[in-house]
Each structure stands twice: as structure tokens, then as C-alpha cells.
Amino acid sequence: MFSALENNAGPGSPLAAQAPHCTTTMMLSDQENETLISIQNGVVTSVTNGPFVMPSWTFRLTASPSEWQAFLEATPKPGSHDLMAMLRRGVLRFEGDLHPLMSNFLYFKRLLASLRPGPGMGDGE
Amino acid sequence: MTLHIEPITGRYAHMEMNGHMHRIYWEEAGRGIPLVCLHTAGSDGRQYRAILNDPEVTRNYRVMVFDMPRHGKSSPAPGTVDQEYQLTSDAYVEQILAFVQAMELDQPVVMGCSIGGRIVLHLAHEHPEKFRALIGLQSSDHVDPYYDTGWLNRSDVHGGQVCGAVAYGLMAPQSPVADRQETRWHYMQGGPGVFKGDLWFYKVDGDISDQVAAIDPEKCPLYLLTGEYDYSCTPADTKSLADRLGIDMTVMAEMGHFPMSENPEKFLTYLRPVLNKIR
Numbered sequence: 001m002f003s004a005l006e007n008n009a010g011p012g013s014p015l016a017a018q019a020p021h022c023t024t025t026m027m028l029s030d031q032e033n034e035t036l037i038s039i040q041n042g043v044v045t046s047v048t049n050g051p052f053v054m055p056s057w058t059f060r061l062t063a064s065p066s067e068w069q070a071f072l073e074a075t076p077k078p079g080s081h082d083l084m085a086m087l088r089r090g091v092l093r094f095e096g097d098l099h100p101l102m103s104n105f106l107y108f109k110r111l112l113a114s115l116r117p118g119p120g121m122g123d124g125e
Numbered sequence: 126m127t128l129h130i131e132p133i134t135g136r137y138a139h140m141e142m143n144g145h146m147h148r149i150y151w152e153e154a155g156r157g158i159p160l161v162c163l164h165t166a167g168s169d170g171r172q173y174r175a176i177l178n179d180p181e182v183t184r185n186y187r188v189m190v191f192d193m194p195r196h197g198k199s200s201p202a203p204g205t206v207d208q209e210y211q212l213t214s215d216a217y218v219e220q221i222l223a224f225v226q227a228m229e230l231d232q233p234v235v236m237g238c239s240i241g242g243r244i245v246l247h248l249a250h251e252h253p254e255k256f257r258a259l260i261g262l263q264s265s266d267h268v269d270p271y272y273d274t275g276w277l278n279r280s281d282v283h284g285g286q287v288c289g290a291v292a293y294g295l296m297a298p299q300s301p302v303a304d305r306q307e308t309r310w311h312y313m314q315g316g317p318g319v320f321k322g323d324l325w326f327y328k329v330d331g332d333i334s335d336q337v338a339a340i341d342p343e344k345c346p347l348y349l350l351t352g353e354y355d356y357s358c359t360p361a362d363t364k365s366l367a368d369r370l371g372i373d374m375t376v377m378a379e380m381g382h383f384p385m386s387e388n389p390e391k392f393l394t395y396l397r398p399v400l401n402k403i404r
Contacts, residue, residue, distance in 0.1 A: 081294070082295075
């Protein structure tokens with residue numbers, strides 16, 4: 001589900017340029033499967049699918065498969081269109097050290113929105 | 126090429142608010158019934174740029190938009206810049222009444238969005254006789270905290286960036302890109318701690334759920350309009366409020382938390398009929 005992130009935020013991409021000071025490890029979970037995303041200076045350097053035995057991550061975002069699918073629609077419905085909207089509905093969980101996430105919040109919102117079908121960053125901008 | 130100059134004028138007026146003399150910036154356009162517009166938390170009066178520029182509105186309404194202290198071009202009162210800022214219901218009501226009195230407005234209409242949509246409920250409860258009508262955009266009687274607003278004002282997080290990112294998600298994906306970006310920019314320009322301090326009113330002090338039953342829409346007509354993509358004040362939140370007040374509400378399709386700013390042309394199609402009814 002998340003494997004395209006390496007292409008979407010590769011070296012020199014507009015997305016990577018949005019977070020030049022962001023180096024972190026993010027775990028994405030759909031409650032059954034986990035994907036580890038490594039980021040160096042805004043560039044997604046690796047996307048590794050689990051299962052993992054002893055994964056290390058800085059923060060983790062967890063939602064059900066259907067909630068991730070709803071977020072990734074080309075035009076998501078109200079309540080599924082934004083990470084914070086999902087947080088408000090209690091269907092997305094933020095865990096761990098949230099500092100890299102919150103200090104680069106727009107970058108991470110757009111990084112995930114980039115998985116939506118269509119051109120650009122997945123948000124029309 | 127003819128230079129495009131908008132019909133808006135912006136000036137400063139000195140008035141007392143919350144025990145301090147303030148140099149308040151306001152913009153206005155039009156003639157007729159005063160229509161005082163209240164911006165959202167952490168933003169400023171630029172959100173109403175399209176309303177101020179709409180000849181159909183300004184033909185009959187004197188649209189006036191003031192920047193609250195600490196917002197836009199209204200600076201904090203002298204000597205208070207380093208004080209922790211927490212907006213309270215009483216202070217907010219006082220600011221609106223002070224502006225109305227200083228401008229010598231007779232029975233204005235007040236339209237507010239988000240925190241402005243909340244404070245019109247306080248006005249309806251405490252001062253219904255002072256207003257011709259009240260319009261609440263994204264109006265709810267309370268909102269339960271759902272994230273740690275501490276992230277909005279920390280020395281190790283860029284406040285402009287994080288506030289802009291929060292505002293970004295509150296808008297509908299269908300809203301025009303240029304207007305979404307402008308709306309986000311207003312948030313990116315907010316002063317440190319201002320958005321967080323406004324949310325103290327929105328999420329804590331301004332909870333008016335206990336007083337909704339005492340609001341009488343017969344004393345002052347109340348109109349409620351909410352964008353369907355708003356997750357902070359959802360259509361269901363406004364519907365619940367409207368049901369308890371015994372009034373109708375309007376859900377604005379494909380619109381989020383900042384209707385007048387994120388999709389002004391579409392918002393005007395909802396607003397003009399309301400203003401015609403009030404007139």
C-alpha cells in the first residue's frame with residue numbers, strides 16, 4: 001500500500017524539498033501489516049514491508065485497512081481527507097516521539113496524500 | 126491595462142478593550158446595515174476579502190472586519206506582548222461590544238466563523254437585543270479536545286508551519302488551490318501562541334453547552350451554516366445545536382472550516398440568500 005513513497009519523495013523531488021531537516025523512521029500500520037519508512041533529509045530512502053522481529057521506529061501511524069483506503073481515494077470523503085480528521089474520528093493513532101511528525105506536519109500529510117491517484121502531491125497543489 | 130483597486134478601505138482606530146487601549150485595524154466596504162465579520166482562531170480579517178469585494182453584499186450592507194488584538198494588523202496592547210495569551214468568553218464578547226460601540230453601530234448583524242461561530246452563541250445568550258441577526262459559520266456549542274494544542278506553540282517546532290499544516294487539513298479538497306493556499310498563509314503568519322490561545326476559548330472556556338437552552342432565537346434571528354469537510358465543527362455538531370435551538374441549519378457541500386476564505390465564490394451563493402432574508 002505504501003511502497004510508492006520511495007518514488008514520490010526521491011532525491012530532488014518537490015516533496016523531499018519540503019522537509020530538508022527531517023531525518024526519521026516512521027512505521028505505518030494497518031493493524032495487520034507494518035511498513036517501515038526511512039527518511040533522510042526529506043528523502044524516503046527505504047520502504048520495508050514487515051513482518052518485523054524487533055523494529056525500531058520514531059513514531060507510528062496506525063489505522064485499519066479500510067480507513068487507509070478511504071484516505072487514499074482520489075477525492076476522499078469528509079473525515080477521511082486528512083490525518084487530523086482521522087485522528088478526530090478516533091480511527092488513526094499517533095504513537096511514539098511525535099516531534100518529527102509535528103515539526104514537519106504538512107510534509108507528512110502530503111507524503112501520504114501523494115499515494116492518491118493523480119498527478120502532483122495528491123492534494124491538487 | 127487598468128489598475129485593479131479594490132473598494133476596501135483599511136484604517137486604525139484607538140479603542141479600549143479588555144482594560145487596555147488598543148490600536149485596532151479594521152477593513153470595510155459598502156453602505157447600509159452594518160455587518161461585522163469575525164475571523165477564525167489564529168487568523169485575521171483577510172479571510173473576508175471576497176465578502177468585502179462583493180457588490181451584491183456591499184450594495185445593502187456596510188461590511189466591517191476587525192483584526193482581534195494579536196491578530197493581523199492589531200498588535201498586542203503595549204506591555205503585554207510576552208504575556209501568555211488565553212482568549213476567554215468574556216474578553217471576546219467585550220472586544221465585539223467595544224468595536225460596535227466605538228463605531229457607533231446600531232443593531233449590526235454579526236457573522237463569525239469557528240471561534241466566531243461560537244461567540245455569536247454567547248452574544249445570542251447574553252445580548253440578543255443588541256443585534257439585528259447573528260450568523261454562525263462552523264458553529265457548535267462545544268468541541269471535545271482531540272489533539273494536544275501544545276504542539277502549536279513550542280520553541281522546537283516552527284509555529285507558522287504547524288499552524289498552517291493544521292489549517293490545511295480543515296479545508297475541502299474541492300476548494301480552489303489559490304484560496305486554500307491564501308487561507309493557509311494567514312495561519313503561517315500568526316503570532317506565537319495566538320492560535321493556541323484562541324483555542325483555549327474554542328475548546329475550554331467558550332463551551333456554551335449548558336446555556337443553549339436559554340438562547341431564544343425569537344429574540345435575535347440566528348442562522349447556522351457549516352461546511353461538510355469540517356472535522357473540527359462537523360455538520361453533525363451544528364445539527365445537534367440547531368435541533369436544540371429549534372432552528373434550521375445549512376450544510377455547505379464541498380466546503381471545509383473556512384468557507385468565506387477557502388471557497389469564497391461558492392460561499393457567497395449560500396450567504397447572499399441569508400443576507401437578503403435579514404434585510
